[in-house]
Amino acid sequence: MTAIRLDGVSKVFEGEHLAVDDLSLDIADGEFLVLLGPSGCGKTTLLRMIAGLERVTAGDVWFGRTNGTQLAPRDRGVAMVFQTGALYPNRTVQENIMFPLQIAGQDDAAASSTAAGLADVLSIGSVLDRMPRTLSGGQRQRVAIGRALVRRPDVFLLDEPLSNLDATMRTELRQEIGAMTRDLNVTTIYVTHDQVEALTLADRIAVMRDGRIEDVGTPTQVYNDPATAFVAGFLGTPRINLMAATVHVTAHHRVALDFGTQSIALSPTDRRSLILRHHDGARVIAGARSSAFSLVTDDDPANQLTGTLRAFEFHGQQSIAFVQCGIEIVDPDTVGRIVPAHAQQSAGDGSTGRRTGSDGAAGRRTG
């Protein structure tokens, strides 16, 4: 069942700034959806519109079968945690967590026992009597999460909840958020610009750019089969290689990607080969992650790119070689919007885009 439906939602701030642009998305009951994108792409604004903290300029926000666009925040069944969870400074951890239950009319004994139980799940059972100022950043975030979840909201919204924590704490709390939201089966929308958080937590990731969703899918879908060059470039470390190429189809329908001074033949069974063999001469962007390459030193040029080793970095688990091959590299941030493959019917005249490439990601520029 759909828990939340965003139907053509837009937000225009004063000064005509379009922060969210006609965005539509369904979020399923119990789903963990991550909104991922660079700074300023509209993630927080979208989250705040779902929470009712920001007015929607156009479009509708549905909660189940209820059009909640005009509902007050408290009537939406949502709870939200921010970058730095604001706690009541003069209340203990336990009092902070139990407060929403007291407001709802629950008696103190029941509220306090529920809060203590939740605190245990959040690994802050030992600091129940402490005041917020005496807590670490990670503990404060845990209290904020406990306070948000104590009333069992229908929808749990988190806005970069780990961004102020150190790396170890971030990993730990990330795992706990994942486990907890799964156990509670609460519909969760999580805003981040951190791809590791997105890939590890999400059932689905919606990648945003300039107020719109550029791709949405499971972590493996958006990583292995990104809809656009921008998405390909945003996910993955080191960054994917996006290479300008021309499709070359031989008389036997074999497809090669021609990079100017060198080329690579695609396997005839590669699904991109099956598409590209109808597009001899098309200019494409071929995407290949570094993991698709291996370094060889023999002289056989078949299916190899030749280049000069410029740098070699040891990263512990892996090493990264930087090889200059004389190929035109495309900056994904500067590539215009690309029409995802599934949104088109044909691509014959160079004005539409599609996926291609030698390792999961690429597309053609529009226009």
Ligand code: ATP
């Ligand atoms: P970040 O990751 O940096 O938090 P974001 O993706 O969450 O970024 P938003 O905070 O939603 O982005 O902002 C989207 C755009 O809307 C930005 O250009 C921002 O400057 C603008 N914006 C946000 N809030 C307001 C506001 N209250 N008034 C005017 N413009 C705003």
